[in-house]
Amino acid sequence: MTSLAERRKELLDSMVRQAVYDGAVVVLTEYGLNGTTMDRVAAAAGMAKGSLYNHFRSKQELLEFVHARAVAPMHEALDLIVKQSGCAADKLRSISRIWREYLVEHHAVFEFLINDQAAKGLLKGSEQTARSTGIKQITVIIEQGIQEGAFRSMDARAAAEMFVTASIGMVEQEFAAGKSRPVDQAVDALMGVFLYGFCTREAARQD
Amino acid sequence: MTSLAERRKELLDSMVRQAVYDGAVVVLTEYGLNGTTMDRVAAAAGMAKGSLYNHFRSKQELLEFVHARAVAPMHEALDLIVKQSGCAADKLRSISRIWREYLVEHHAVFEFLINDQAAKGLLKGSEQTARSTGIKQITVIIEQGIQEGAFRSMDARAAAEMFVTASIGMVEQEFAAGKSRPVDQAVDALMGVFLYGFCTREAARQD
Amino acid sequence: MTSLAERRKELLDSMVRQAVYDGAVVVLTEYGLNGTTMDRVAAAAGMAKGSLYNHFRSKQELLEFVHARAVAPMHEALDLIVKQSGCAADKLRSISRIWREYLVEHHAVFEFLINDQAAKGLLKGSEQTARSTGIKQITVIIEQGIQEGAFRSMDARAAAEMFVTASIGMVEQEFAAGKSRPVDQAVDALMGVFLYGFCTREAARQD
Amino acid sequence: MTSLAERRKELLDSMVRQAVYDGAVVVLTEYGLNGTTMDRVAAAAGMAKGSLYNHFRSKQELLEFVHARAVAPMHEALDLIVKQSGCAADKLRSISRIWREYLVEHHAVFEFLINDQAAKGLLKGSEQTARSTGIKQITVIIEQGIQEGAFRSMDARAAAEMFVTASIGMVEQEFAAGKSRPVDQAVDALMGVFLYGFCTREAARQD
DNA sequence: AATGAATGAGGATTCATTCAT
DNA sequence: GATGAATGAATCCTCATTCAT
Numbered sequence: 001m002t003s004l005a006e007r008r009k010e011l012l013d014s015m016v017r018q019a020v021y022d023g024a025v026v027v028l029t030e031y032g033l034n035g036t037t038m039d040r041v042a043a044a045a046g047m048a049k050g051s052l053y054n055h056f057r058s059k060q061e062l063l064e065f066v067h068a069r070a071v072a073p074m075h076e077a078l079d080l081i082v083k084q085s086g087c088a089a090d091k092l093r094s095i096s097r098i099w100r101e102y103l104v105e106h107h108a109v110f111e112f113l114i115n116d117q118a119a120k121g122l123l124k125g126s127e128q129t130a131r132s133t134g135i136k137q138i139t140v141i142i143e144q145g146i147q148e149g150a151f152r153s154m155d156a157r158a159a160a161e162m163f164v165t166a167s168i169g170m171v172e173q174e175f176a177a178g179k180s181r182p183v184d185q186a187v188d189a190l191m192g193v194f195l196y197g198f199c200t201r202e203a204a205r206q207d
Numbered sequence: 208m209t210s211l212a213e214r215r216k217e218l219l220d221s222m223v224r225q226a227v228y229d230g231a232v233v234v235l236t237e238y239g240l241n242g243t244t245m246d247r248v249a250a251a252a253g254m255a256k257g258s259l260y261n262h263f264r265s266k267q268e269l270l271e272f273v274h275a276r277a278v279a280p281m282h283e284a285l286d287l288i289v290k291q292s293g294c295a296a297d298k299l300r301s302i303s304r305i306w307r308e309y310l311v312e313h314h315a316v317f318e319f320l321i322n323d324q325a326a327k328g329l330l331k332g333s334e335q336t337a338r339s340t341g342i343k344q345i346t347v348i349i350e351q352g353i354q355e356g357a358f359r360s361m362d363a364r365a366a367a368e369m370f371v372t373a374s375i376g377m378v379e380q381e382f383a384a385g386k387s388r389p390v391d392q393a394v395d396a397l398m399g400v401f402l403y404g405f406c407t408r409e410a411a412r413q414d
Numbered sequence: 415m416t417s418l419a420e421r422r423k424e425l426l427d428s429m430v431r432q433a434v435y436d437g438a439v440v441v442l443t444e445y446g447l448n449g450t451t452m453d454r455v456a457a458a459a460g461m462a463k464g465s466l467y468n469h470f471r472s473k474q475e476l477l478e479f480v481h482a483r484a485v486a487p488m489h490e491a492l493d494l495i496v497k498q499s500g501c502a503a504d505k506l507r508s509i510s511r512i513w514r515e516y517l518v519e520h521h522a523v524f525e526f527l528i529n530d531q532a533a534k535g536l537l538k539g540s541e542q543t544a545r546s547t548g549i550k551q552i553t554v555i556i557e558q559g560i561q562e563g564a565f566r567s568m569d570a571r572a573a574a575e576m577f578v579t580a581s582i583g584m585v586e587q588e589f590a591a592g593k594s595r596p597v598d599q600a601v602d603a604l605m606g607v608f609l610y611g612f613c614t615r616e617a618a619r620q621d
Numbered sequence: 622m623t624s625l626a627e628r629r630k631e632l633l634d635s636m637v638r639q640a641v642y643d644g645a646v647v648v649l650t651e652y653g654l655n656g657t658t659m660d661r662v663a664a665a666a667g668m669a670k671g672s673l674y675n676h677f678r679s680k681q682e683l684l685e686f687v688h689a690r691a692v693a694p695m696h697e698a699l700d701l702i703v704k705q706s707g708c709a710a711d712k713l714r715s716i717s718r719i720w721r722e723y724l725v726e727h728h729a730v731f732e733f734l735i736n737d738q739a740a741k742g743l744l745k746g747s748e749q750t751a752r753s754t755g756i757k758q759i760t761v762i763i764e765q766g767i768q769e770g771a772f773r774s775m776d777a778r779a780a781a782e783m784f785v786t787a788s789i790g791m792v793e794q795e796f797a798a799g800k801s802r803p804v805d806q807a808v809d810a811l812m813g814v815f816l817y818g819f820c821t822r823e824a825a826r827q828d
Numbered sequence: 829a830a831t832g833a834a835t836g837a838g839g840a841t842t843c844a845t846t847c848a849t
Numbered sequence: 850g851a852t853g854a855a856t857g858a859a860t861c862c863t864c865a866t867t868c869a870t
Contacts, residue, residue: 047830159396165380168372216854258856260840549794566819575790577787579793587753603783609819612773668852
């Protein structure tokens, strides 16, 4: 039985957590991971520094929360696509498009999100890492493609690693260079390489 | 005329710099980029903290030196391969092999090396960044392949970004997972994907 | 509406600032301006080093605060006297007496107070400097004396500079020598020189 | 018996000391007393830092040497004038002119010279201090003036303190304000005040 | 539960002095 | 005597965490 008071408490708590998330994103954007202090997060979230510790045990926990919330949409989208019907190639195309759109839109949290392991000890265990989870699901899709006969027989896990890290790497490079490709162009380039490789059809035929 | 004293001074200086490099690598390995303090580097290099400042103007400069020295071998190998004769595909294979071997061997500096951009402001200008330089050279190789008629016509720059980030990404994932593939297997997987893509020849033919 | 909490906060803050002022004065006295470190000030003020930074953004700001608080009484006294009715000579006499009393009483802060410009960059703009402000007001009094016909026509600004720096200089010398004149004697000597100069009446008459 | 070697040694040493003086003046000018490090002095003097310690036991001693050499010309000029024949008033006028010219010309070392006591412990004992020596000699001149019947009977020591500190104070204020009076104008203003005071002859006569 | 001042362990950097060559 | 790298104490400042109100 959830009492009224309990529900109100939960509601308030979730509002605070959202404010913290928003504030943290602003601070991460403006000051980078190293410049993200509890002071600044508290100020950006419109609350007192001490209050943060009423909702998170430590800075580490707070950052883990921010990370999780930032990554969640990408995982949800991935989950949805994996479960949908459709051929493997189409799924990969959808995923690369959705990821890119999300990354570009939220490139605020981007660096923090991407450079997962930079903050050592932030996330322990590679398997729980966002990227790892994504790779696993991509692996499933690639295996699906192989079983359907559309994809060559290959090391699906390795292929998934390439697909994921290349997808992210492209965006990363674009931001580092200060200019980003149109989504369509980027997705076409990615799918072109991963579906057909560098070699011409003739070259491939000859092999 | 290089006096004896001058040569000795240079030799001593280069020994100190090597000690600093070695120490920094140890510290980076053990404590991560954020935990790499001047104190720890000095201790690991077997010298007093103040002495570091006789050889480097600032922490920033010291880290730039470490970065440069760590990355240099990869760039030299790349330079060599680019200038060699041979088909584009072979060059890519050589490069991916050499990189992997180096990354695996020096996985100590790995995180720092890879997460280039994590240390914001460490290296300014994406174009001067190690990864960027590598991507440019890979772009040249891919363009060579296109001109030779071996590779499809495509966005060579984008393809290079994928190749480089996927190469690194794979190693990264392996280390995150705590186990690494044999070199041959990894290179074969990489080249298989990038040369021929996911699709079967039949599928490719039909397109 | 000033809430109770707000008033208490202000009160506490003002207590801290007073403690910092007192501590800083002790340290300045004992160790001189160069020896006045944040550590020592914190210790003398009975608080942790970091706490200083909750009340002052930097050492510079802290010292500016100390300076301002130390100088304030002299300026207030000066203001009062300038506005009072009375002849210029009497005003100068009052001022020289008040300054001397204050300087002697607080000879703790003395060196720091006097050697304004020693701490380069501490106070920017000579016009805002304590001494400058004092000189300006003395200039006004001298000009008043000239207009009243009591003082000779002369460069009032230059005369004010002499009056102020000589007033301070005398005290300074006394402290350097380790013995101070009685207030009456000092004021008489000062006023004797500045009102009538070195020359005898006869000599003056002959000019 | 001074051997050749000894004389050569002395000559070399005096050359080094002059170089150190010149270098120190440059550094003091550019960086202020606090910014005057042994490194910078050595560089400006064209020698190695360690060599400074072959000629001066410590930084303190080096600065004392610089101070002494900077102040010497003023004392020599003062000595000369004191011993010359002439009335007291003329002597004071000469001194104030010479001091001003010297101070303006070398305002480089000025701050350091003037703010004697800022660097606490630099010069111990007020009697040895440059200003004190000057004051003593001025006292003698004023006493001469009194004995000659030209000056009123007064506290000569106090008057000398005022004369000296006001002389220096004026220059100081001019530099703080960034503009200096022509020598003649400054000397006239100074002598006007100190010889005849602020009051008109009439006022003086009535007393 | 909210607040924000207090805390104190670090962290980067400077610099007078020493000493081996 | 000259050199300049090595030293390490000292200095300013930051920031995660605690705690009294």
